[in-house]
Amino acid sequence: MRLSRSVCAFCLVAALLSSCASGEKEEKTLENVRSRFGPDSHIAFEAGIEADYGDRVCSYAVSYDGGVSGGTMTVTEPEIISGTTFLIAEGSVTLRYGEREIYTGEILPGGLSPVDAVPVVLEAIASGLVTGTVRERFEGRACLAAVIRVEDRVDARVLFDEEALLPVRAEMYLDGTRVLTIDFYDLKAE
Secondary structure (H helix, E strand, C coil): CCCHHHHHHHHHHHHHHHHHHHHHHHHHHHHHHHHHHCCCEEEEEEEEEEEECCCEEEEEEECCCEECCEEEEEEEEEEECCCCCEEECCCCEEEEEECCCCCCCCCCCCCCCCHHHHHHHHHHHHHHHEEEEEEEEEECCEEEEEEEECCCCCEEEEEECCCCCEEEEEEEEEECCCEEEEEEEEEEEE
């Protein structure tokens, strides 16, 4: 009986220590990612965005060039609005392309559209409150998935490639329902 208690106690201590070591590794990974997404960082990427409005799903392809707090995002698909450019600055998004307009609609209460979501996700990566992490594989890559609190009812789940220390996918959830997915391609953060 005494031996089994000792073995159980040892197993519990070993589990706690390995859990702490794992948590430290995850925190170090997030720390390294955040150092690449500082206020003076230059960020460029191509991305696929899928917005789920409940009654319809819209898909876009974009390119982004700028920083965490703002930059230029250009629509590359769908073709009918290809070339439409959004100037993103702290707190505002301005559409620019002759007479053409794109109405993407709100995906979250308070007016967050798929265009607005890109800088929100970048800011969440740079400084958001991480509420949980888990290791998983995504498209053959070892990733760290981090859940980041955006606001009371909104969370972002961001998958970071553990080798490159860059995000490969971000998902936004409203009350636990996924409303937006961003797949990052050729992301560079300097």
